[in-house]
Amino acid sequence: SQKIEQNSEALNIQEGKTATLTCNYTNYSPAYLQWYRQDPGRGPVFLLLIRENEKEKRKERLKVTFDTTLKQSLFHITASQPADSATYLCAPGYSSASKIIFGSGTRLSIRP
Amino acid sequence: ETGVTQTPRHLVMGMTNKKSLKCEQHLGHNAMYWYKQSAKKPLELMFVYNFKEQTENNSVPSRFSPECPNSSHLFLHLHTLQPEDSALYLCASSQDWGTPRNPYNEQFFGPGTRLTVL
Numbered sequence: 001s002q003k004i005e006q007n008s009e010a011l012n013i014q015e016g017k018t019a020t021l022t023c024n025y026t027n028y029s030p031a032y033l034q035w036y037r038q039d040p041g042r043g044p045v046f047l048l049l050i051r052e053n054e055k056e057k058r059k060e061r062l063k064v065t066f067d068t069t070l071k072q073s074l075f076h077i078t079a080s081q082p083a084d085s086a087t088y089l090c091a092p093g094y095s096s097a098s099k100i101i102f103g104s105g106t107r108l109s110i111r112p
Numbered sequence: 113e114t115g116v117t118q119t120p121r122h123l124v125m126g127m128t129n130k131k132s133l134k135c136e137q138h139l140g141h142n143a144m145y146w147y148k149q150s151a152k153k154p155l156e157l158m159f160v161y162n163f164k165e166q167t168e169n170n171s172v173p174s175r176f177s178p179e180c181p182n183s184s185h186l187f188l189h190l191h192t193l194q195p196e197d198s199a200l201y202l203c204a205s206s207q208d209w210g211t212p213r214n215p216y217n218e219q220f221f222g223p224g225t226r227l228t229v230l
Contacts, residue, residue: 004154032216043202043221044155045114051216089155093217100217102155 002028004103006090012109013080021075021106023090030092033066033073034100038087044102047088048075080110115139116222118203124228125193133188133225135203142208144186145219146178149200161186162208193229200224 005024013019023033032051036044050057050066050073057064063076073092077084087107093100116137125131137144146158160168161180175197177189186203204219 034216034218041200041224041226043114043116043204043224044219046218046220049216049218100219101157104152104154 002026002101004028004090004092004101006088006103007106008104010107010109012111015080015082015110015112017080019077019080019084019108019110021088021090021108023073023075023092023103025071025092028071028092029068031094032092033064034091034093035062035064035073035075036089036091036102038089038105044089077108082110082112085109114220114222116203116205116220118201118222118225120225121223122226122228124230125190126230127193127195129193130189130191132190133201133203133227135186135188135222137184137186137203137205137220137222139205139220141205141220142183143206143217144180144183145204145206146186146188147202147204147221149202149224151199155202159188190227193227195229198227198229200226 003026007022034049035047037047038044048059048064050064061078065074087105089105090103091100119134143162145160148156157170158172159178164180175192179187202224203222206217206219
């Protein structure tokens, strides 16, 4: 069955450093992968989408990579700030069907 | 604000009660979704509606009954729930369901309803 794995442990990073979150998938060949941010008690918010033919995507301090050979996506936040503390969800999907499957998320804490 | 609102934000109900969750989107989208989020578990897709037609029912128990009267409104009717149904219920919308116009299905979520079943 399709499986999505994200860092199961919370990630604690010093402010100013680069945070790197991992999303691995198995039994799955997604056409794209989305990343969302979720704050406690709130719904997820879309951040970035990367397609299977794209190796890297950037948006301000965010960078996402997509390696279809390794079946992995990495999500980087550079110059991290305490306001970046949240849970980050990866969500691979097919372009032919809008159903996407969410990973369980990685909780990121940025300490001052 | 994401343009998707949900009411109520919190709900406590007994196992014999009947209640409804409401979702409204102001984005002009045609697809709407219900998700369940339990502690330490991934988001679970429950139902999908596209142009008011249900296109996905992810083996959800019949005690959850969705209703989509138009593309802007989505309801989840609840009856005879179990304590294990306690969770955060999230509504989301997207432009439409996997069409060439939006094959990548970026979803906009509401703030959720925190449901507690006693």
